[in-house]
Amino acid sequence: xxxxxxxxxxxxxxxxxxxxxxxxxxxxxxxxxxxxxxxxxxxxxxxxxxxxxxxxxxxxxxxxxxxxxxxxxxxxxxxxxxxxxxxxxxxxxxxxxxxxxxxxxxxxxxxxxxxxxxxxxxxxxxxxxxxxxxxxxxxxxxxxxxxxxxxxxxxxxxxxxxxxxxxxxxxxxxxxxxxxxxxxxxxxxxxxxxxxxxxxxxxxxxx
Numbered sequence: 001x002x003x004x005x006x007x008x009x010x011x012x013x014x015x016x017x018x019x020x021x022x023x024x025x026x027x028x029x030x031x032x033x034x035x036x037x038x039x040x041x042x043x044x045x046x047x048x049x050x051x052x053x054x055x056x057x058x059x060x061x062x063x064x065x066x067x068x069x070x071x072x073x074x075x076x077x078x079x080x081x082x083x084x085x086x087x088x089x090x091x092x093x094x095x096x097x098x099x100x101x102x103x104x105x106x107x108x109x110x111x112x113x114x115x116x117x118x119x120x121x122x123x124x125x126x127x128x129x130x131x132x133x134x135x136x137x138x139x140x141x142x143x144x145x146x147x148x149x150x151x152x153x154x155x156x157x158x159x160x161x162x163x164x165x166x167x168x169x170x171x172x173x174x175x176x177x178x179x180x181x182x183x184x185x186x187x188x189x190x191x192x193x194x195x196x197x198x199x200x201x202x203x204x205x206x207x
Contacts (some may be wrong), residue, residue: 054091057090057091058091058093060090060091061087061088061090061091061093061096062087062093064083064084064086064087064090064096065083065084065087065093065095065096065099067083068080068081068082068083068084068087068096068099069099071083072099077103077106077107080099080103081100081103084096084099084100084103085100088100088120088123092120092123092124094120094124094127094129094130097116097117097119097120097124097130098120098129098130098133100116101113101116101117101120101133101137104116105137110137110140110141113137114134114137114138117130117133117134117137118134121134126157127157128154128155128157128158128161128164129154129161131150131151131153131154131157131164132150132151132154132161132163132164132167134150135147135148135149135150135151135154135164135167135168136163136167138150139167139170139171142174144171144174144175145175147167147168147171148168148171148172148175151164151165151167151168151171152168155168
C-alpha cells in the first residue's frame, strides 16, 4: 500500500511540476494538479504512518500469541501466560484475552478469569465472544442475572452467536425452576470450545 501511494505521488508530482503549459486551460488544470499533490502529501503525512504502525503492532501481537500457543502445547502455562499478556499489551486481540482467561479458569482462579474478560471488554467493547465467555463463567457460578445480562449484550452485537443463545436459554430455565440449579448441562462441545479443553492443561481444573 505504501509503495503504491509513493508511486502515485511521483506521477502526480511529475504531471504538476515538471510540465509547463502555455495554454490557459492547461494552466488551470496544472493548478488543480498542484493542489491535488499538496492534499495527497497532507493525507499521507497524517494517515499513512499510523496505519503502518498499527499493522506492525498487530503482526507483533500475533507473533506473541502464536508463541503462547506453542507454550500451551508444551504444558508451560506460565510462559504461555507471559506471551498472551505481551500480545494484548502490544495490540488488544480477543483471542489472547480468551486464552489468558482459559488459563485462569483451569487453575480454578475464576475471579481472575472474570477480571480478564472485563479488562478485554474495556478495549473491545463490541466483542461478542468476550461477552459470551463472561456470560458462560457467570452461568457456571450460578450468577444467572449477570449471565443473562452479558448474553443479551452479546446477542445484540451478534444475533447469530449460538453459544450466547444457549447460555441465555439455560439461565432463564434455571431462574424459572430453581430446583434444577446446579445441574449444568450446557452443550459440552460449546464448553470445550470456550475453555480450549483440547490443550490438556496438566494439573489444572475447571468447575
